[in-house]
Amino acid sequence: MITINDKKVNNPKSIFELLKKYSYPHQGICILVNGKILKKDQWKKYRIKDGDKIEIVGFVGGG
Amino acid sequence: MKKYFEIGGKKLKSRLFIGTGKLPSYKLIPEIVKKSGTEVLTVAVRKIDPQAKYENIIDYIPKNTIVMVNTSGARNAKEAIKIAEIGSEIMKTDWIKIEIEVDSKYLLPDNEETIKATAYLAKKGYKVFPYISPDLITARKLVDSGAIAVMPLGSFIGTNKGLAAKFLIEPIIREIEIPIIIDAGIGRPSHAAKAMEMGADAILVNTAIAISNDPVKMAVALAQAVKAGRTAYEIGILKESEFANPSSPISKFLKNI
Numbered sequence: 001m002i003t004i005n006d007k008k009v010n011n012p013k014s015i016f017e018l019l020k021k022y023s024y025p026h027q028g029i030c031i032l033v034n035g036k037i038l039k040k041d042q043w044k045k046y047r048i049k050d051g052d053k054i055e056i057v058g059f060v061g062g063g
Numbered sequence: 064m065k066k067y068f069e070i071g072g073k074k075l076k077s078r079l080f081i082g083t084g085k086l087p088s089y090k091l092i093p094e095i096v097k098k099s100g101t102e103v104l105t106v107a108v109r110k111i112d113p114q115a116k117y118e119n120i121i122d123y124i125p126k127n128t129i130v131m132v133n134t135s136g137a138r139n140a141k142e143a144i145k146i147a148e149i150g151s152e153i154m155k156t157d158w159i160k161i162e163i164e165v166d167s168k169y170l171l172p173d174n175e176e177t178i179k180a181t182a183y184l185a186k187k188g189y190k191v192f193p194y195i196s197p198d199l200i201t202a203r204k205l206v207d208s209g210a211i212a213v214m215p216l217g218s219f220i221g222t223n224k225g226l227a228a229k230f231l232i233e234p235i236i237r238e239i240e241i242p243i244i245i246d247a248g249i250g251r252p253s254h255a256a257k258a259m260e261m262g263a264d265a266i267l268v269n270t271a272i273a274i275s276n277d278p279v280k281m282a283v284a285l286a287q288a289v290k291a292g293r294t295a296y297e298i299g300i301l302k303e304s305e306f307a308n309p310s311s312p313i314s315k316f317l318k319n320i
Contacts, residue, residue, distance in 0.1 A: 005110045005111075005112060006110075022113060022114075023113040023114070024111070024113050025113070025119060027119075027121075028119045028121045028122075028153055028154065029111065029153060030108075030149045030152040030153045032149070037145075037148060037149060037152055039152065040152070055110060056110065056111055057108050057109060057110050057111060057149055057153075058108070058109070058111040058117075058119060058120075058153060059106040059107070059108060059119070059120045059121055059130075059132075059150075059153055059154070060106065060107050060108070060109045060111075060120060061082075061083035061084045061085065061086050061089065061106065061107065061120055061273075062082065062083060062084045062105060062106050062107020062108075062109075062133045062135055063082030063083075063084040063085075063105055063107075063133060063135070063220070063247075063267070063269030063270070
């Protein structure tokens, strides 16, 4: 199990599988793994591990 | 009137920056930008959930508009720095508004942590716009830390109380050479005009536009007030006087009737 934005889910194998499965866009987001930014050029390389805490953030309206 | 407002390496025509929080719909953004002439919009960073009708605000921000990432939600310098780094990963922007709050009742920024975050990010090459409680000493430290501008609050966020902190903002405008942008509290065009007449270089407005009955028209009204106030400031505001001064020429002709 891993968490994506605090929700527990079964491990997807890769970041791209995760994005597809949960309908996240590829543009306009930033992915953090265990609190650290995973830059876009590392998405392909990264292998999701059991217990990973993944956060997917984007821009929203704000002052 | 000066043709441009130079800030952060950009030449702007508009001195009204607009925050995008609390808008009824992102769909209003292109019209707000077009009609008000604003060139800088602020956005925040949050976790996103595609299952909950997620709309990407970037899709609504017109090209050539400067996106300033607000670090709201950060409780200390470390978190603000992380949000700034996330912001530039999401989109190529290096304009950062540092907003660090630990007080939920008054939403007062933590000036000390703000100075730390500013110093770190400015060294990394970010264009840093710190939001502060109006304090001249903090403003001086921010200049030394490499801030692009200083953004003192006019009054508490979202209160529409205008320039309640005027007497603390005035010394900042008088003494600090980098641009001063009054942020927070501006609820009406008269507040905006007053801020510009005081000599502020720009203002940032969110709530007054976002929750108005007509955000597009309110953005226009504020933009007009900003222009009027700035024009008057550049011409020179006349001093108040205790006694009346007649507007019509004094003539003695009635004496002969």
